[in-house]
Each structure stands twice: as structure tokens, then as C-alpha cells.
Amino acid sequence: MARLTQQQLNKISKTFEERTPDDLLRWAKDIFGDRASAISAMQQSGSVMCHMISRLKLDIPVLFVDTGVMFQETLDTRDRMNSEYGLNVRTLHPELTMQEQTEQLGVLYLTVEGQEECCHKRKVEPLLKAKGEFDALIGSLRRADGGRRGVCPILAIDLEMNTVRINPMANFTDEQLAAYLEEHDVIVNPLHKQGFSTIGCNRCTTPVLSHEVKRAGRWRHLGTAAAYCGINPTDIGDGSEDAIDLPQDLIDRILGQKTDFMI
Numbered sequence: 001m002a003r004l005t006q007q008q009l010n011k012i013s014k015t016f017e018e019r020t021p022d023d024l025l026r027w028a029k030d031i032f033g034d035r036a037s038a039i040s041a042m043q044q045s046g047s048v049m050c051h052m053i054s055r056l057k058l059d060i061p062v063l064f065v066d067t068g069v070m071f072q073e074t075l076d077t078r079d080r081m082n083s084e085y086g087l088n089v090r091t092l093h094p095e096l097t098m099q100e101q102t103e104q105l106g107v108l109y110l111t112v113e114g115q116e117e118c119c120h121k122r123k124v125e126p127l128l129k130a131k132g133e134f135d136a137l138i139g140s141l142r143r144a145d146g147g148r149r150g151v152c153p154i155l156a157i158d159l160e161m162n163t164v165r166i167n168p169m170a171n172f173t174d175e176q177l178a179a180y181l182e183e184h185d186v187i188v189n190p191l192h193k194q195g196f197s198t199i200g201c202n203r204c205t206t207p208v209l210s211h212e213v214k215r216a217g218r219w220r221h222l223g224t225a226a227a228y229c230g231i232n233p234t235d236i237g238d239g240s241e242d243a244i245d246l247p248q249d250l251i252d253r254i255l256g257q258k259t260d261f262m263i
């Protein structure tokens with residue numbers, strides 16, 4: 001094993017700025033093969049990413065974390081991704097049901113500290129069950145969503161999962177997203193048309209008003225203190241000092257330092 005740092009990734013990430021999501025998804029499959037997985041919460045950006053994976057026939061599995069308190073519309077969207085796009089969506093679950101958690105720990109999501117603990121138990125820990133299976137996790141973060149996402153890199157280190165995070169849609173604008181949704185008639189979580197600009201757990205997500213920022217409906221009851229759940233590391237830190245362990249030959253391929261061909 002060898003070390004791959006965020007600084008090394010930044011150099012290659014900068015050269016990816018002009019590349020399309022299709023290109024970057026193909027790159028991910030080419031470099032990581034079966035060690036790449038996507039991750040989606042079944043919101044509209046994730047639906048577009050899932051559609052791209054299906055359209056390009058990349059055979060990349062999709063991880064979905066079901067916190068046990070998802071909206072039924074979100075679960076239905078996941079099921080449609082499986083059946084209509086032929087995707088392999090794998091659902092990860094927390095250890096405890098929300099009822100068991102509440103009996104043991106109280107209603108965590110009603111305080112800022114409790115929200116962090118709840119999100120860690122119900123989102124981050126389930127994802128960690130897949131640790132070791134993948135070297136790359138492909139997400140659908142977009143800079144157009146603003147906030148911390150406004151500066152999300154195309155390639156990032158995920159220290160906890162020991163993977164590279166790939167955001168092929170980082171530069172996909174709202175207009176491009178809308179055009180793609182319409183052109184391909186993409187399956188979308190119906191809650192988006194009911195005023196939800198982003199969609200998480202049913203305990204902590206509300207619709208937003210037209211003058212509000214997109215994430216105003218997340219943890220509204222906690223004010224602006226809690227804006228992200230922590231399942232995406234770049235939402236909660238810049239990771240500039242982070243490094244992960246990967247095989248040297250894989251690092252060489254990621255950084256374009258070696259060509260895989262036989263003479």
C-alpha cells in the first residue's frame with residue numbers, strides 16, 4: 001500500500017475541470033473497475049447520475065443509505081432505479097431502528113449535538129459497513145447547490161472510507177441539470193415537485209419557500225446551525241491534509257503516472 005494525498009489529487013482534479021460528467025464517469029470505471037461504486041440519496045442530481053451510469057452501461061453499483069426514516073417517495077424512487085434503469089442499488093441500514101434508538105438515547109435530532117450523533121449513526125455508520133469494498137465512491141455533488149458544495153472538488157480524499165470521492169457533476173449547472181432531466185425524462189423523486197429542493201430524512205426535511213436557499217428545508221427546526229449530515233466529507237472540512245492508503249499501481253493510474261499496456 002502507498003499514500004495518496006489530497007494535494008496529489010488536487011493536481012489531477014484541476015485538469016478535469018473541462019471534462020463532462022460522462023467523461024468522468026468513464027474515467028472512474030476505467031481506473032477503478034469493480035472497485036468503484038456510486039452513492040445516491042435519490043434526489044434529482046443523484047437520479048441524473050444514476051441515469052448516466054445506466055445510459056453509459058458502466059455497470060457501477062449504487063449505494064443508498066436508508067436511515068429508516070426516509071420518505072416513501074424516496075424509497076419508491078430507489079426501487080424504480082433498480083427496475084427501470086437496470087441498476088444494482090444496494091441499500092445500507094443503521095444498526096438500530098429509529099424507535100430503538102429513541103428508546104435508548106432519546107430524540108437526538110432535536111438538538112444540534114444530537115443531530116450530529118443521529119446522522120453519524122444513521123448515515124455515516126451504515127456507509128462504513130461498505131468500507132474496504134471500494135477504492136472510489138462516485139457522488140452527485142454540484143457546486144451550483146451553493147454553501148459548502150460551492151467549492152466541492154471533482155476528486156477528494158475520503159479518510160473514513162479510505163476511498164477517493166469523485167464528483168463528476170461538480171460543474172453541472174442548474175440549467176444543464178434541468179435540460180438533462182427533460183431530454184431523458186429522468187425518474188425523479190416526486191417530492192421535488194412538492195416544494196422540496198433537497199430531500200433527506202422525513203424527521204428533518206421540509207419544503208422551502210421560493211425566496212429561500214435550497215438547503216433551508218434541512219434541519220429547519222435547528223436554525224442554520226446544522227447544514228450537512230457528514231456523509232460527504234467535503235461538506236464538513238477541506239481535507240487538505242488528508243491521505244489514504246491504496247495500492248501503488250492504482251495511485252499511478254489515478255495520477256496518470258503509468259500507462260497500462262504491454263509491448
Ligand code: SF4
Binds near residue numbers: 069116119201204
Ligand atoms: S437527518 Fe435527522 S433523522 Fe436523519 S439521520 Fe440526521 S438527524 Fe437523524
